[in-house]
Amino acid sequence: MKSEARTGPGFWRTVWLLLRSARKRAAGRRNRQQQLLGNRSGGRATNWSGFGFVAAVFFMALINGAAAYFVSVAVENGQRFDVERQGKIVVSQNFLEVAQQALQTSPALTNRYLDLQVSTEASRIAEKYGGKPADIAARLREAVLTMQKTGAQALVTREEASPGLTALAKSGGVATMLGSVALLWWALMLVFQGEGLELDLQRRRHPMWEWLFSHPVPAGGVFLAEMLSPVAANPMYWGGPLFVIVLYWFVYDPGLALLAGVVVGIPVTVAAACLGKALEIGVILRFSPRTRGAMIGLMGWLGYASMMLFLLGLFVVDKLTGALAKILTPFALLPWPWLRLFLGGKADGTFSFTAGVLTCEWAAAVTIAAAVWLGVWGARQGLSGTFAAVDAGPAPSRIGETRFGREPLYRKEFLWFIRDRSAIVQTILIPLTVASVQVFNLRGVLSQAQGAWNYLCGTAILFGTYFLWVLGPKSLSSEGSALWIALTWPRGLESLLKAKAWLWSLISSGIVALVLIYAAFQFPAEIWKITLVGVGWFFFGRSMAEKTVTLVTVTSPSGEPEKIPWGRRAAAQLGMLTFSIGVLTQQWNIAVVGIVYSYVTAAAMWEGFRARLPYLYDPWSEKLPPPPTLLHAMVAISILVEGGAVITxxxxxxxxxxxxxxxxxxxxxxxxxxxxxxxxxxxxxxxxxxxxxxxxxxKAGTQTRHWxxxxxxxxxxxxxxxxxxxxxxxxxxxxxxxxxxxxxxxxxxxxxxxxxxxxxxxxxxxxxxxxxxxxxxxxxxxxxxxxxxxxxxxxxxxxxxxxxxxxxxxxxxxxxxxxxxxxxxxxxxxxxxxxxxxxxxxxxxxxxxxxxxxxx
Amino acid sequence: MSESQLPCGGALDPSMAVTETASQPSAAIVRIDGVKKSFGYKVALKNVSFAVPSGQICGLLGPNGAGKTTLFRLLMGILKATEGNLTIDGRDAFDDRMEVKRLIGFLPDEPVFYSYLSGHEVLELSAAMHGLDVAATMKRIAPLIAKLRLLQDINNYAEDYSRGMKKKLGLLLAMLHEPKLLVLDEPTNGLDVESTHLFYDLIFETAEQGTTVLFSTHLMDHVTKLCSHAVIINEGTVVAKGSLEELRSTFGLASLEEIFLQLTARPPQT
Structure with missing residues (x-):
C-alpha cells in the first residue's frame, strides 16, 4: 500500500514523452524496413527512400514559396482592379509616354501611329488579364481622347497603380480582400494537409488512445502530441515557413524576413497542423466508421485540391485574380484586415515587424489551444463517440442473392463501394480534381490540336486513369486486417487480385465508355476515331489496373497500414500521361507508345509482385526475383536513352x-x-x-530437336x-x-x-x-x-x-x-x-x- | 501427486518425450518434420516434429510465446518454414497451399471481418469462394448458427460483433466447407462459460464425424475432457507428444496440468 500520493506527468511532460516515443517508433519502423530490405536483397540493394523524402520537402517548399508570390500578385492585381474601378485604365509605361506625346502633336498626324499602339497595348492587356482586345482598344482610345480634351489622368502606369504589398494599408477594398483571400487559402491548404490520404479508419475505437488514457495523463497533453505528429511526417509543413519568409521579404529586409520565417513561420505552421488534426480527431470521435472515412477523405481532398490550385494558379495568376476580383467585388465592402495583420501593417501605412510577429504568434497560440480543447471536449464524450446508437442495427437491405456473374468477389466489391462512403467520395472527387489539373496543365498542348472531340475523349481518359489510380489502392486497403479470410480460400491471392483488377478496369471502362458515347453523339463525323480511342483505353485500362493491384499491403494488428513505397506508386503511373497526351493531341503514335509502356511496366511490376506475394505475411522469407529482371532491363534502357541525350x-x-x-x-x-x-x-x-x-x-533435360x-x-x-x-x-x-x-x-x-x-x-x-x-x-x-x-x-x-x-x-x-x-x-x-x-x-x-x- | 511436489527446476527430462506408437503413423493427417522458423534474428520454432493422427482431437499446449500461432500459420501456408516441412494429408503446407486450403478450416486467435459486410454476407462470400452451392450451404449451417446463438445478429455488420460473437462467426467460417482438419487457435479464449461449452460440443460432434481437430488452449482440464492426444511445446521445441494415456504413463503424473508445469518450468529470471 503506497503511502505517498502519486501524480501523473504534467501537461508538457506528457507531450514530451509522447513525441519522444513517436520519434522512436518512426526510427524503429525505418530500421525494420532496412532490415527487411537487406534480408530480401542479400545486403546489396540501396535504399532510395531518403532521396524521395528530400525531393518531397523541396517540392513542398516550392509550393509554399509560390503561394507567397501568389499573395503578392493577388494584391497587386487587386490594386490595379481598384484603380480601374475608378474609371482609369492601367497601361504600360511605353503606352503612357506615347499617349502623352500624342497630346502635344496634332491628332491628324499621329492617328495611325496611335492606332497601332492602341491595338498592340490592347492585345497585350487582353492576353495578360483577359477580356476582348477590341473592347479594350475602344476604351483606350476613349481614354486618350479624354486626356486630350480635359487633361484628366485617365491612364495610369502599372507601377503607379500597383505598388504592391508595401502599400497594403492604403489600398482599396478589392486589393485587401484578394490578399486576405489568398492568405486564407494558403492557411486552408496547410490545415487540411493531414498525414496524407491513407488512414485505417476501420477501427471504431483507437486502441492506442484507450491505452494512453488509462494512464493519469492530461488529455490535452495526449492530443497535443497527437497533433504535432503530422508536422514531422508531412513535408508540406516543413515548407510552411518559406511562405512567411517570402511574404515578409516583400515588405521587410531579407534579414528580418528570415527571422520571421522562424519566429512566425514555425508557430503558424504548427498551429495549422494542430487545427487540421483536431478536425480529424473530431471526425474520428464523432462519426460512425462508415462515414468518417468519407469526411476525412473530403478533408484530405480539400488539402490536395487547394495545393493543386496554387500550383496551377501560378500560370494564370493574372487572369485568375482578375476573374476573382470581378466575382468577389460585392464582398470588398466588408473589412479584410487579415493580410495586413499578418504582415504587421498599421493603419497609417507603415509596417511594424514586432506587431506582425506578435499578432501571428498570438493567433497561433490561440489556434493551438482551441485545437487541443476541441480534442479534449470530444474525448470527454467518450472515446466511442456518440454515434454508437446511430449506426448499430441491421445492415442495409440484403442484396439478395444477386449474382454478379461467376465471380463472387464482384458482389463483395460492389457492397464495399456502396457502403463505405469514403470510397464514393474519394474515387469521384480525387480523379475529377486530378484530371482537371492535368487538362489544365496540357492546355497549351491542347490549343494546338484541332477539334473539340479529343478534348472530351482526353478528359474522359484522364478521369478514367485517375479513377483507377485511386480506386485500386483504396479497394486494396478496404481488405484491411480481414485479408486473412481470403487466405483461407482455396484460391490464390494472385487470382483474387487479378479478378479485382479486371473488375476495376471494367468499371472504369464503363465510365469512360459513357463519355465516349456522348462524344460520338456530339461529333458523329469522328466516330471511328472515337472508337479507336475506346479500344485503346480498354487495353490501357487493363494494364493500369494490373499495375495498381500490385500495390497491396498488409495491415498490422495495431491497425497501421503498411506504406506503399513511392517507387512502386510512381511505376504504377508510367505510361498514363503519355497515353492521355497522345489522345488529347491526336498523336496516335504517342498514345500507342503509352499503352506499350504501360503493359511492359505491368509485367515488370507483376514479376516483382509474384516474388513477394507468398510472403505477404512473412517478409523475412521474401527474396527478390532472380536477376536480370524486367525492371533491370527497363531501367537500363531508360538510362541508355536518357544518358545518350544528356551526353549529346x-x-x-x-x-x-x-x-x-x-x-x-x-x-x-x-x-x-x-x-x-x-x-x-x-x-x-x-x-x-x-x-x-x-x-x-x-532447358536442362529437354530434347534438343534442333541440330x-x-x-x-x-x-x-x-x-x-x-x-x-x-x-x-x-x-x-x-x-x-x-x-x-x-x-x-x-x-x-x-x-x-x-x-x-x-x-x-x-x-x-x-x-x-x-x-x-x-x-x-x-x-x-x-x-x-x-x-x-x-x-x-x-x-x-x-x-x-x-x-x-x-x-x-x-x-x-x-x-x-x-x-x-x-x-x-x-x-x-x-x-x-x-x-x-x-x-x-x-x-x-x-x-x-x-x-x-x-x-x- | 500433491502440489508440494511441483518443483521449479524442471525435474522431468523433456527427452523422455513419447514417440508415436506403431499403430499411428500411417493414419497421421498432419506431419510436421524438423520444422524451424526464424524471423530474422529471432527464432520462433527451433525443431518441431510431431504427427496428428487422423480423426482425433489433438491439443497443442504451450506457454505464451512458445510458437503455437506460428505453427498454425505455417500449416496454413501464410508463413514459410525456414527449414523442415509440414504435410497435410500428404501435401506440402506451403507449396501446395491452394489444395491444402480445401482440407483445412482455420480460426485465428483474433478474427477480424470486413467492416462493410454482415455476418450472413461473410458466410455467403466464403461459401462461394470455396466453390460451394451457396444456398445449400447456408441451409446446412442454419442450425449451427442457431446453436451458437448468432441468429439475432447474423444480419448485422460483422465488425460490430462482440469478441465472442466474432469467434463464433469465425468457427462457422472454418466449418463451412466441411474440412478434413480444423485448426483452431485458442478458440475459447474470451468466451463465456455457455459459449465455451457450445464450442466444445460442436468440436466433439465434428470429430465424431471423422474430422481431425487441432487446437491450442491454456485450459488443461478442458484438454483432458476433450482431447485424445496432446502436444506440448515450450520455447520453440516439442517437449512431449502422444496420446494422453501415454503421457500419463511416461511421466507418472495423473494430471496433465502437472505434466505441463513440470515440462515447461523455467528458472526464475534474475
Missing amino acids: GIAMAVFGRDNLAVAQAIGYAVSAVAVSIGVAHFLDKRGVGLHEVWEWPA WRGEEGGFAKLLLLLCAGAAAGLALGLFARGYSAILEQLPGIGETVRQGKAEFLKVPNLKISYAVMAVVFAPFAEEYLFRGLLFRALDREWGGWRAILGSAAFFASYHPPLAWLPVAMLGATNAWLFKKSGRLAPAVILHMVYNAVVLR
Whole structure:
C-alpha cells in the first residue's frame, strides 16, 4: 500500500514523452524496413527512400514559396482592379509616354501611329488579364481622347497603380480582400494537409488512445502530441515557413524576413497542423466508421485540391485574380484586415515587424489551444463517440442473392463501394480534381490540336486513369486486417487480385465508355476515331489496373497500414500521361507508345509482385526475383536513352551546334558502352555472368530437336548461324528500303519522308556518324538490352508469341513512328532468333547488316 | 501427486518425450518434420516434429510465446518454414497451399471481418469462394448458427460483433466447407462459460464425424475432457507428444496440468 500520493506527468511532460516515443517508433519502423530490405536483397540493394523524402520537402517548399508570390500578385492585381474601378485604365509605361506625346502633336498626324499602339497595348492587356482586345482598344482610345480634351489622368502606369504589398494599408477594398483571400487559402491548404490520404479508419475505437488514457495523463497533453505528429511526417509543413519568409521579404529586409520565417513561420505552421488534426480527431470521435472515412477523405481532398490550385494558379495568376476580383467585388465592402495583420501593417501605412510577429504568434497560440480543447471536449464524450446508437442495427437491405456473374468477389466489391462512403467520395472527387489539373496543365498542348472531340475523349481518359489510380489502392486497403479470410480460400491471392483488377478496369471502362458515347453523339463525323480511342483505353485500362493491384499491403494488428513505397506508386503511373497526351493531341503514335509502356511496366511490376506475394505475411522469407529482371532491363534502357541525350547535349555544347550529328553519335556511343559495362558489372555482382545473358541454353533435360542447339559443331555451327543472321538482316534491310520507297509515294506521309531525307543529307557528317553509331555500337548495346535482358525476362513472364511481339513493340516504341513496321519486324525476328538459336550473336549480326543496308 | 511436489527446476527430462506408437503413423493427417522458423534474428520454432493422427482431437499446449500461432500459420501456408516441412494429408503446407486450403478450416486467435459486410454476407462470400452451392450451404449451417446463438445478429455488420460473437462467426467460417482438419487457435479464449461449452460440443460432434481437430488452449482440464492426444511445446521445441494415456504413463503424473508445469518450468529470471 503506497503511502505517498502519486501524480501523473504534467501537461508538457506528457507531450514530451509522447513525441519522444513517436520519434522512436518512426526510427524503429525505418530500421525494420532496412532490415527487411537487406534480408530480401542479400545486403546489396540501396535504399532510395531518403532521396524521395528530400525531393518531397523541396517540392513542398516550392509550393509554399509560390503561394507567397501568389499573395503578392493577388494584391497587386487587386490594386490595379481598384484603380480601374475608378474609371482609369492601367497601361504600360511605353503606352503612357506615347499617349502623352500624342497630346502635344496634332491628332491628324499621329492617328495611325496611335492606332497601332492602341491595338498592340490592347492585345497585350487582353492576353495578360483577359477580356476582348477590341473592347479594350475602344476604351483606350476613349481614354486618350479624354486626356486630350480635359487633361484628366485617365491612364495610369502599372507601377503607379500597383505598388504592391508595401502599400497594403492604403489600398482599396478589392486589393485587401484578394490578399486576405489568398492568405486564407494558403492557411486552408496547410490545415487540411493531414498525414496524407491513407488512414485505417476501420477501427471504431483507437486502441492506442484507450491505452494512453488509462494512464493519469492530461488529455490535452495526449492530443497535443497527437497533433504535432503530422508536422514531422508531412513535408508540406516543413515548407510552411518559406511562405512567411517570402511574404515578409516583400515588405521587410531579407534579414528580418528570415527571422520571421522562424519566429512566425514555425508557430503558424504548427498551429495549422494542430487545427487540421483536431478536425480529424473530431471526425474520428464523432462519426460512425462508415462515414468518417468519407469526411476525412473530403478533408484530405480539400488539402490536395487547394495545393493543386496554387500550383496551377501560378500560370494564370493574372487572369485568375482578375476573374476573382470581378466575382468577389460585392464582398470588398466588408473589412479584410487579415493580410495586413499578418504582415504587421498599421493603419497609417507603415509596417511594424514586432506587431506582425506578435499578432501571428498570438493567433497561433490561440489556434493551438482551441485545437487541443476541441480534442479534449470530444474525448470527454467518450472515446466511442456518440454515434454508437446511430449506426448499430441491421445492415442495409440484403442484396439478395444477386449474382454478379461467376465471380463472387464482384458482389463483395460492389457492397464495399456502396457502403463505405469514403470510397464514393474519394474515387469521384480525387480523379475529377486530378484530371482537371492535368487538362489544365496540357492546355497549351491542347490549343494546338484541332477539334473539340479529343478534348472530351482526353478528359474522359484522364478521369478514367485517375479513377483507377485511386480506386485500386483504396479497394486494396478496404481488405484491411480481414485479408486473412481470403487466405483461407482455396484460391490464390494472385487470382483474387487479378479478378479485382479486371473488375476495376471494367468499371472504369464503363465510365469512360459513357463519355465516349456522348462524344460520338456530339461529333458523329469522328466516330471511328472515337472508337479507336475506346479500344485503346480498354487495353490501357487493363494494364493500369494490373499495375495498381500490385500495390497491396498488409495491415498490422495495431491497425497501421503498411506504406506503399513511392517507387512502386510512381511505376504504377508510367505510361498514363503519355497515353492521355497522345489522345488529347491526336498523336496516335504517342498514345500507342503509352499503352506499350504501360503493359511492359505491368509485367515488370507483376514479376516483382509474384516474388513477394507468398510472403505477404512473412517478409523475412521474401527474396527478390532472380536477376536480370524486367525492371533491370527497363531501367537500363531508360538510362541508355536518357544518358545518350544528356551526353549529346554536352557534346553539342563542346563541339558547337554544327556538329550535331557527331555529337549524337558520340552521345549514343558513349552511353551504349557505359550502360553495357555498367549493367554487366551490376549483374555480375548479383551472380549473373556475361555469358549467361549472351547465351540461352536449352532447358536442362529437354530434347534438343534442333541440330543447331546442341553443343557439338562448335565454330562451324556458329559461323552458319551468323551467316543466317546476316542473310536475314539483308532481307529485312531490303524490305525496309522497299517499305520506305512505298511510303514516299503516299500523299501526306510521302512529303514528310522526303523532307526527312532532305534534312538528313543537309547535315554534314551525318551519314558517317550515323553509320558508325548504327553499325558498330547500336547492334551490341541494343541486342544486349532489348533481347538479352528485356526479351528474356518478358519470355519468363508472358511467354510465347506475346513475349516476342511485346518486346518487339517495346523496341519499336523507341524509334520514330514511320519506322515502326520494319523495326518491329527486326525486333520480333531477333527475339525469335535468339530464342531458337540460343545465342545473341546472330541477332547482333542481323542488326548490323540491317542498319548498314538501310543507311547506305 | 500433491502440489508440494511441483518443483521449479524442471525435474522431468523433456527427452523422455513419447514417440508415436506403431499403430499411428500411417493414419497421421498432419506431419510436421524438423520444422524451424526464424524471423530474422529471432527464432520462433527451433525443431518441431510431431504427427496428428487422423480423426482425433489433438491439443497443442504451450506457454505464451512458445510458437503455437506460428505453427498454425505455417500449416496454413501464410508463413514459410525456414527449414523442415509440414504435410497435410500428404501435401506440402506451403507449396501446395491452394489444395491444402480445401482440407483445412482455420480460426485465428483474433478474427477480424470486413467492416462493410454482415455476418450472413461473410458466410455467403466464403461459401462461394470455396466453390460451394451457396444456398445449400447456408441451409446446412442454419442450425449451427442457431446453436451458437448468432441468429439475432447474423444480419448485422460483422465488425460490430462482440469478441465472442466474432469467434463464433469465425468457427462457422472454418466449418463451412466441411474440412478434413480444423485448426483452431485458442478458440475459447474470451468466451463465456455457455459459449465455451457450445464450442466444445460442436468440436466433439465434428470429430465424431471423422474430422481431425487441432487446437491450442491454456485450459488443461478442458484438454483432458476433450482431447485424445496432446502436444506440448515450450520455447520453440516439442517437449512431449502422444496420446494422453501415454503421457500419463511416461511421466507418472495423473494430471496433465502437472505434466505441463513440470515440462515447461523455467528458472526464475534474475
